[in-house]
Structure formats: C-alpha cells, structure tokens
Amino acid sequence: MGPQEKCGVTAVSIPGRGAAPYLYLGLRALQHRGQESAGIVTSSHGRFYNRRQMGLVHEVFDRDALDALRGTMGIGHVRYSTRGTSSVQNAQPIIIPARDGDLAIAQNGDIVNYQPLRKRLQQEGIEFIGNADTEVVGNYLVTEYQNSVNLEFAIKRLMGEVSGGYAIVVLHGQKFYAFRDPLGIRPLSMGKLDGGIAVASESVAIELMGGTDIRDVAPGEIIVVERARGKEESAGPLSVRSIKGPARKETAHCMFEWVYFSRPDSIIDTRLVYEVRYRIGEVLAKESPVSADVVIPVPDSSRPQALGLSHASGVPYAEGLIKNRFVERTFILPDQRRREEEVRVKLHPVPGVIKGKRVVLLDDSIVRGTTLKEIVAMVRAAGAKEVHVRVGCPPIVAPCYFGIDMKDRRDLIAFERTPKEIAHIIGADSVAYLSMAGLIHAIDKKENALCVGCLVGKYPVNVPQEHRRLQKSLVDFGSESAGSPAGSVSGRARGST
Secondary structure, three states: OOOOEOEEEEEEEOOOOOOHHHHHHHHHHOHHHOOOEEEEEEEEOOEEEEEEEEOOHHHHOOHHHHHOOOOOEEEEEEEOOOOOOOOHHHOOOEEEEEEOEEEEEEEEEEEOOHHHHHHHHHHOOOOOOOOOHHHHHHHHHHHHHHOOOOHHHHHHHHHHHOOEEEEEEEEEOOEEEEEEOOOOOOOOEEEEEOOEEEEEOOHHHHHHHOOEEEEEOOOOEEEEEEOOOOOOOOOOOOEEEEEEOOOOOOOOEEOHHHHHHOOOOOEEOOEEHHHHHHHHHHHHHHHOOOOOOEEEEOOOOOHHHHHHHHHHHOOOEOOOEEEOOOOOOHHHOOOHHHHHHHHHHHEEEOHHHHOOOEEEEEEOOOOOOHHHHHHHHHHHHOOOOEEEEEEOOOOOOOOOOOOEOOOEHHHOOOOOOOHHHHHHHHOOOEEEEOOHHHHHHHHOOOHHHEEOHHHHOEEOOOOOOOEEOOOOOHHHHHHHOOOOOOOOOOOEOOOOO
16 A cells, blocks of 8 residues: 556567567566556567557457557556656657657656756757656657767767656667666666567566566666567577666665565565565564564555564464455545545455454555555454554655655655654554664665665755755755755655646
8 A cells, every 4th residue: 555656667579479468468567567558569670560548458458459569579568657647648658750760668767857858858849749757758869869870879868868767668670778777766677588588677577478587787777689680570589789878886776666666576686575575574573563463464565574574573464454456446546535435445354353453554655644544444443452553664754756656745644753643643553664774684785775765855866956865965965966956855846747
C-alpha cells in the first residue's frame, strides 16, 4: 500500500524471431510498475509497427495484436503517470519523426528540468501532443540529432542536459539504444536472449523472457544493439556495443527499489530484493521489539519483511489479510472516499488469525497514511487486542522528484510528526520505523551510494528550491550552480502535475 512508481521499460532484438511476444512477456513481468497504459513499438526493415492503449498489458495485447507487430527488434512500456495526465496521448512508447526515419522512445523516471526544456523547444517551434516529460526528452533528442554526427553522440548531449532519474530505451532504424542516468537512480538490466539481447527495468523481466547472463546497465552507460545493414532479419549475430556516457564518480540508486517497487525475485544493482527485504524485517525485530502474538504483512510487498521479523523475534507469522486481486485499482479512483471504500473490498481480514491477538502489522512504507488507517481499523474490527505497526523504511518526510508519486510535503504523514502522533492518527497502539542505519545495513550499500532524498530532504541532483546532498547551505549551492534559484525549501516541485 505504498507509493506509486512511474513506469517500466524493456527492449529486445531477437535474430529470426518476432520481438513482440518477448516484449509482451517482459511487460507482464513489469506490470507492477505501471497499470495505466501499455505499449509496444517494433521495427521491420526500418518500418515501425506500434500499439499503445490504456489498460493492463493483457488487455491491450491479444494474439492478433501481437501478430501485427512485425519485426525482430522493438521496445515496450508500462506507465503510471507521475508527470503528465493519464491519457492515451501520454502512453508510451512515443514515436517522433527524425532526420532519417522515425524514432520511438520510452522512459522510466522523471526529468527535473522538464519545464525549461519544454519551453526552449516550444520557442524553437516544436509542438507537443501530450504533456509527459518523455515527449520532451524525445523531441530534445531529435533536435540534438539534427546537429550531431550520429544518434549516439546526440544521446551523450542529451544526458548532459537533462537532469533527473531515468532509464530510457530508443528504437531507430535497425538499432535500439538503452541508457541510464549518470547516477543510476532508476534501474536497468541487460541480458542475452535466444541469440539476441534484451534490456528491462528489472532483471526478472529478462529471466521470464528466457534470458541469461544478466547484468546491470552501469550508471551513465549507453548500450547500442545493431543489426548489420543489408542483412536479412533472420541472419547473423547482433552487434552490441557499450559506450561510456557522462557517468559520475558517485551513485544514487533509489532505495525504494529494494523497499517497495521492484519484485522480490529481481536483482537490482547486484542486490537480491528478497534478501534485502528479509534483512529489513530482521533489523526491525532488533530495533523495535514488541510483545505480540502474530506478525501479519500488508500484502503483497511486505511479506519478506514480515517473515524476517517473525524469524528474528520468534513471533509467529500469519497471512491475516487476504487480497482480492480482481478489483478496480484504488490509486486511479477519482476521490479519497472511493479509495477508502475500495480498500475494504481489496483486503479482507482472517478473523481466526486476528481475534484476541496482539498483532504486529508490517507495511513496507507509509506515505499519506490514509490506506493504512483503514487497514488498522479493519484489523481492530476483526477482534485484534492490540495493533502495532512496523514500517520497513525510515519516515518519508520529503518529496520525490525522480519518478515516484509523492510531490508535496503536506501530503506526507511523517512530515513534522512523531511516530507517536502518527500512531494516534492511524489508530495503532504503536508505530516504529526502520532506522537509516538499519536500511543501509539491509541494502548493504553505503548511504552516499543511495538516493534517500525523500527520507532526508537532500537530493543527488539539483532540484530547484531544494537542498542537494553534501552542500553546506541552499544559498551556497544556488550561487555555485547555474540556474539554481536560492530560497527556502519548497513543498512542491515546479512543473509537477
């Protein structure tokens, strides 16, 4: 019941085989990253075939739709909007005319300087169909390509201009390109696949396609996968090149990939997500012990944490909340009252597990707290004697600007509130969060290798009117960085929707 993440991307090139069925499998594996729209663009002899619609992957693509997507190379996307409206105009991949044929682009993440880039392009006569930052990135790339030797050089120029967290795939002619922001904020993996190559937002998507030898695309790395010109699509091996882009010495991997977003069977930046979450539960048991009769996860992503807490504390684990997987998605409902009503339809307590028990309710995170308040009330109504909430990450006290749907401090329940105050608001007997030290221990990476901006209010890249990590003061940073206005910390990102 945590925050919503923006998107998932994938790209494949399979000699002698249709790319669309592989892309379909990859997108099904990434469905948890975005449920608003889905799209695939394939290329056959330089001609694009595409389909993108609102809905889940299996709703958008049936057998006939996949058969119509010809070609051995393509890219795919699933979307949840954090910037730009939820509409088919913003569904991806987006196709943009380039100097020697169309270019298709799909993106996971958010671009911080989206508004000034859009304004600059509009002044140059570029017209936009939607209002997603991916369309801005694609048009900026095409503009750079007009004045560059090749698309690879244009991508390098693009990476030097855009600021934020992103993983992007581009399809052009007989090539696809995959690249990741210089700090590695958003994840991206690459692997071998039936004589071809696949990339995806998570390793599990490549595995479910049948891929092997999977590795992380390095921060700032540009992968170029090309078919030799003049060859039939069924002939010959692919050319795969790795180009060093504008990488930084430091990294800033999003800690939420391990806490919540990624599937537990994925490996993100060399760390198995399941193991990290299990260790989070073990750490929570040591940091915030409580006398209880049962540990219950808030399904689904909190199960490994709850198992770790149960193992370390000796308190029995039980599935006390059963999830109905066939209900409308609560985060797209038009008002809070309807979302709260849908929580009661989506989850149902098991009375025999809960009645008369002191319950430890484990959730991976608390953002606004409205959903968890309903769940605590539900558990009490089922007869729980006590309800103690344990949270698998430190308090979220600041916005995210890199692809997570939490843009305003005023919406965050932990902003300027203590755990005791939060417990009172959600109706729990106690609330305890994982410490920052506990999070670092569980992920097993140094704090300065992670993006923890939403936990500390300091960010790895320049965000207007926000603090950047390692700076002494906002004023000092503003005077040192071009285009960075100094001032008080703002509660809302500029240009956010």
